[in-house]
Amino acid sequence: MISQLIVIFGAALVLALAATPMARRLAFRADMVDRPSVRKLHVAPTPLLGGLAIYAAVIVALFLFGDRFYVHQVAGIFVGASLISFLGFWDDRLTLPAWAKLLGQTIPVLILIFTGVQVALFKQPLLNIVLTLVWVLFITNAVNFLDNMDGLSAGVAAVASAYFVLLAALSDQYLVGALAAAVMGACFGFLVYNFNPASIFMGDTGSLFLGFLLAAVGIKLRFPTNTPLVTWMIPPLVLGVPILDTTLVIISRLRRGRNPFTSPGKDHLSHRLVYRGATRREAVLMLYLLSSAFGMVAIFISQATILESLFVASIVVAACLALIWWLERVLATRGDG
Numbered sequence: 001m002i003s004q005l006i007v008i009f010g011a012a013l014v015l016a017l018a019a020t021p022m023a024r025r026l027a028f029r030a031d032m033v034d035r036p037s038v039r040k041l042h043v044a045p046t047p048l049l050g051g052l053a054i055y056a057a058v059i060v061a062l063f064l065f066g067d068r069f070y071v072h073q074v075a076g077i078f079v080g081a082s083l084i085s086f087l088g089f090w091d092d093r094l095t096l097p098a099w100a101k102l103l104g105q106t107i108p109v110l111i112l113i114f115t116g117v118q119v120a121l122f123k124q125p126l127l128n129i130v131l132t133l134v135w136v137l138f139i140t141n142a143v144n145f146l147d148n149m150d151g152l153s154a155g156v157a158a159v160a161s162a163y164f165v166l167l168a169a170l171s172d173q174y175l176v177g178a179l180a181a182a183v184m185g186a187c188f189g190f191l192v193y194n195f196n197p198a199s200i201f202m203g204d205t206g207s208l209f210l211g212f213l214l215a216a217v218g219i220k221l222r223f224p225t226n227t228p229l230v231t232w233m234i235p236p237l238v239l240g241v242p243i244l245d246t247t248l249v250i251i252s253r254l255r256r257g258r259n260p261f262t263s264p265g266k267d268h269l270s271h272r273l274v275y276r277g278a279t280r281r282e283a284v285l286m287l288y289l290l291s292s293a294f295g296m297v298a299i300f301i302s303q304a305t306i307l308e309s310l311f312v313a314s315i316v317v318a319a320c321l322a323l324i325w326w327l328e329r330v331l332a333t334r335g336d337g
Contacts, residue, residue: 004065005165005177009185012061016189019053024193024200026052032092034201046198048092050190051206054154055085057186058213066178074175076115077216080108084140084212088204098262102137108212109136117219121232136215141261142242143211144204145249149270150196152284156241156291157210158187163238163295164217167302176220183213196281214239223302230309233301237316240294241287245269248324255328272327 027033027047034046059078087104090096096104109132112118118132147153161184168177187210193200202210218235236243245268250260252267273283297316301309 001172001174001177002169004067004174005169005181008061008065008178009165009181011065012057012182012185013189014185015057015060016053016186017192019056020050020190020193020200023047023049023053027200032203034203047200048203049205050194050200050202051085051088051092051204051209054186054190054202054206055082055209057189058182058209061182061185062178066182067174074179076112076117077179077213079115080111080216081209081212083108083111085205085209088144088206088208091208092203092205105137105140105208106133109133112136112216112219117216119219121228132219135219136212138246139215139218139239139242140208140211142239142246143214144207145246145268146242147202147207148266148268149280149284150198151191151194152270152287153207153210154187154191154194154202155284155288157214158184158191159288159291159295160214160238160241161187161217163292163298164214164221166295167221167234167238167299170299170302171221171223171225173220173222176217176222179213179217179220183210183217196284211242226302226304227306229306230301230304233309233313234298237294237298237301237313240316240320241269241291244320244323247320248272248327251324252328269327 024047027049030049032048034048059082062074084105087096087101087108091101113129113132119128119135121131122128143153143157146156161180164180165177165184168174168180190202190206194202218239221235223231223234249268253260253265258265269287270280270283273286274280278286294316297312301312304312
């Protein structure tokens with residue numbers, strides 16, 4: 001299993017390294033570039049089709065080196081991820097309204113549910129369906145929200161997928177491991193071009209695709225040696241940085257009387273760290289470290305008892321709430337609170 005995961009990771013890495021420059025040239029020809037504005041950090045038009053390279057690297061690596069036995073199990077994931085990436089492409093092209101994006105994202109999630117990829121925490125099927133819908137939509141948009149600084153979303157997705165690979169290997173889950181390994185390889189390959197200063201952005205084509213896949217991997221991850229009362233905490237911990245960032249933005253914008261989803265601004269975790277004196281590279285690297293810390297806690301939780309997991313989870317939640325409170329003070333001191 002481990003050797004095949006390494007092959008999938010390496011294939012996705014090489015494919016992303018090769019495909020990203022081609023996507024960059026294609027973006028310029030198609031005039032799909034992100035132009036500078038007051039709310040954006042870059043100062044030169046930057047191509048947006050990096051997500052196309054990530055998509056191709058993941059799909060081709062899994063097709064070439066994944067076990068054919070598992071193809072039918074991931075058909076719903078592939079179809080849903082393709083649809084949501086296509087939706088992101090059109091948003092990059094046309095800038096769709098928020099309601100249209102949310103409606104369009106719901107269809108791939110329903111495909112996941114229809115093909116059996118859903119949360120299984122409750123005895124009532126309806127509750128599992130609702131939780132699946134909320135989880136996938138939230139994580140998909142959280143990763144999209146996180147794409148606000150060079151290398152941030154791709155790097156955090158790479159760290160999160162690395163921990164998913166490790167967790168899958170520890171519980172002998174090839175399917176989850178293969179998906180996560182492909183995502184990790186594609187993200188690392190793309191980061192060569194996307195880390196500060198970025199020469200290409202992933203756009204919604206990539207961020208929605210990555211968010212959807214990571215949410216689906218979190219659903220598929222299983223821990224038969226531990227109780228669901230403990231293991232449900234693991235995927236949210238691995239994806240702790242996008243969850244924390246989105247929660248911060250929602251609380252902050254509601255507090256200031258703004259729509260959290262249609263009022264873009266420089267109020268994300270990365271921006272707050274820059275306001276406190278970090279460079280953009282330092283802010284991104286700090287969030288990589290935070291994502292890794294969340295992942296290490298997730299690994300501990302996977303082996304913990306119920307009392308141990310509740311104790312650790314309580315500390316994590318309290319620390320996150322304290323961080324949100326502190327970061328909101330930072331925004332207030334700048335006159336934006």
